[in-house]
Amino acid sequence: MTTTNQVAIEAVGLVKKYGTTTALAGVDLSVPTGTVLGVLGPNGAGKTTAVRILGTLLRPDGGHARVGGYDVVREAGKVRSIIGLTGQYASVDEDMSGRRNLIMIGRLLGYSRPQARAKADELLERFELTDAGDRIAKTYSGGMRRRLDLAASLVGNPSILYLDEPTTGLDPHARNGVWETVRNLVLDGTTVLLTTQYLEEADALADSIVVVDKGSVVASGRPAELKAQAGKQSLDVRPAEPAHLERVAAIVAESTGTRPSVDVVNTLVSVPVSDGSSMPVVVRRLDEAGIAVTELSLRLPSLDEVFLALTGHTAEEKKSDAVLEGVGR
Amino acid sequence: MTTATLEPPAQLGHRSRPFAWVSQSLTLAWRNIVRIRQNPEALADVTFQPIIFLALFLFVFGGAIAGGGGWRSYLPVLLPGLLVQTVVFATMGTGVGLNDDFAKGVFDRFRSLPIARISPLIGAVLGDAVRYSLSIVILMTSGFVLGFRFHNGVGNGLLAMLIVLLFALSMCWIWVWLGLTMKTAQGVQGIAFLVMFPLTFGSNIFVPTSTLPGFLQAFTKVSPITYLVNTERALMGGGAVQKPLLITLAWMVGLVAVFAPLAIRAYRRRT
Numbered sequence: 001m002t003t004t005n006q007v008a009i010e011a012v013g014l015v016k017k018y019g020t021t022t023a024l025a026g027v028d029l030s031v032p033t034g035t036v037l038g039v040l041g042p043n044g045a046g047k048t049t050a051v052r053i054l055g056t057l058l059r060p061d062g063g064h065a066r067v068g069g070y071d072v073v074r075e076a077g078k079v080r081s082i083i084g085l086t087g088q089y090a091s092v093d094e095d096m097s098g099r100r101n102l103i104m105i106g107r108l109l110g111y112s113r114p115q116a117r118a119k120a121d122e123l124l125e126r127f128e129l130t131d132a133g134d135r136i137a138k139t140y141s142g143g144m145r146r147r148l149d150l151a152a153s154l155v156g157n158p159s160i161l162y163l164d165e166p167t168t169g170l171d172p173h174a175r176n177g178v179w180e181t182v183r184n185l186v187l188d189g190t191t192v193l194l195t196t197q198y199l200e201e202a203d204a205l206a207d208s209i210v211v212v213d214k215g216s217v218v219a220s221g222r223p224a225e226l227k228a229q230a231g232k233q234s235l236d237v238r239p240a241e242p243a244h245l246e247r248v249a250a251i252v253a254e255s256t257g258t259r260p261s262v263d264v265v266n267t268l269v270s271v272p273v274s275d276g277s278s279m280p281v282v283v284r285r286l287d288e289a290g291i292a293v294t295e296l297s298l299r300l301p302s303l304d305e306v307f308l309a310l311t312g313h314t315a316e317e318k319k320s321d322a323v324l325e326g327v328g329r
Numbered sequence: 330m331t332t333a334t335l336e337p338p339a340q341l342g343h344r345s346r347p348f349a350w351v352s353q354s355l356t357l358a359w360r361n362i363v364r365i366r367q368n369p370e371a372l373a374d375v376t377f378q379p380i381i382f383l384a385l386f387l388f389v390f391g392g393a394i395a396g397g398g399g400w401r402s403y404l405p406v407l408l409p410g411l412l413v414q415t416v417v418f419a420t421m422g423t424g425v426g427l428n429d430d431f432a433k434g435v436f437d438r439f440r441s442l443p444i445a446r447i448s449p450l451i452g453a454v455l456g457d458a459v460r461y462s463l464s465i466v467i468l469m470t471s472g473f474v475l476g477f478r479f480h481n482g483v484g485n486g487l488l489a490m491l492i493v494l495l496f497a498l499s500m501c502w503i504w505v506w507l508g509l510t511m512k513t514a515q516g517v518q519g520i521a522f523l524v525m526f527p528l529t530f531g532s533n534i535f536v537p538t539s540t541l542p543g544f545l546q547a548f549t550k551v552s553p554i555t556y557l558v559n560t561e562r563a564l565m566g567g568g569a570v571q572k573p574l575l576i577t578l579a580w581m582v583g584l585v586a587v588f589a590p591l592a593i594r595a596y597r598r599r600t
Contacts, residue, residue, distance in 0.1 A: 055441050081443040091434035095364045095371075107356040108444050110349065136367050152438065 008033040008068060008160050008191035015062030016049050023049040025215040031193055036186055038206030039195040046215040047195035051164045055085045068160055084153030087164025092137050098148045099133040105155040123151040143174025163194045199304055213311045227300040237269045238295035255281040350445030357452020362459050374422060375464030379415040380471050394536060408472040409561035410534035416497040417529060419464050421521035423457045424504025428514040440600055450596050461497040465490050481567045489564035496557055499581040502588035509595035533558050553580035
């Protein structure tokens, strides 16, 4: 790609208010062409609002954004011709077949009838929907619906794609299918902005991540950088025999000088450490005591732990508050 | 900061034709027709309902209302009136459908596409014109099967069908406006029934207005339904057509002049 170093999406100080609720309180985003930005945050964090502004569906109350070089407010038409939008808000027509949905979008985009049909067939094939193509979309499973939504957003061959929580509510198999598709699109040079509540998803797909909470960006960086920001590493030891948990915990405590947490259910002893220097000591002491272990690892914190460290609450806790917020809108 | 300016894909270039909005509107009207074909049960309000209404009023009330003539003499009076009622009821489906499209995110999909902003609205109304036409054809066919005939010439009969269609297209702007301003499709439907039943039953559709109490007669004298029904009866069966036709046309112009701008303003606010 010749445009690799250029910016496909750039937002500066986006503000959006609904009555007294501030959905976005000044969000900055920058996505280099051909990369994936993961926008990570709990329900009600403002992710969807940001996507709707960048997708020209909402006008920001403050700040501005350029997508593909075009202003999302003043050049909305040009923005629309280069983006694809998939999410719970931009839906296909449930009362039409998958094929007809795709043909309709092709016709709206100015394809001739044969071109629109060919494009629909190509996309149905690519998303393994050929057999279901003539059934009305209402009868599709969750995974099929999401694939059809994705296909619908690709009819115009967009160079920039927004995916608003593309895997929420999908089973792991369907989720993997969506991930695979996103990876292939990126290989073709598509720029992707992905919102998700799943830390694992952002970690798996995104080149860089911004963490949003209550309408503001609370952290940003590459996945590894974010994990490093959250600080300490963690030393995990899993004894082969659950009966050895107590002794392992004692050895770890002596070797590191810190009291470990003991997870009885998962048979895991875990202790935060500043570096790996205590690891050989632990290994030697376990060996002397004749205790076999199935796992001994030094790892960076998970993104769940990162989220907790950055926002002071976990993503899960926030969810229930956000549902209540959502009702008031 | 370098910002890439991305060109739209080349094969979509002719989208920018000056009349692209026309073909986009037609495509979206086609969508509404396809939806009807794939969900025939959604058509109940314009298919079975008029047939059932026709049968009920004709055979249950016909003898009582028409007296000695029986249901056969009631048919020429009832059918033009029922045609008006059916089509007027069908217009509220336009508002319900639009509201549903917004609620389900279908309009957001359209809005994220590089198409004329007005096309989805025009497409919805055009598509519903097909629904109205279908209900007219179904009811008239049922009438013909039962022995109804145009006694004032086929040309005038067809003109009557065209006028009732145009009236529906004028009136539907009320429901477009409500459909775009109200929160739920159920709400739109609720309001619609509250308005439609008094409007159509409090008229000359089923009975001569001379049998109505005074206050109701006063209402029927200003109701557009009365004049539309008189126009239809005159064109299909004979009688003075000029006065009711002119008043009906004036109502049509008035409905469009008031509610189309309101609807378009509501539409622009939501899109």
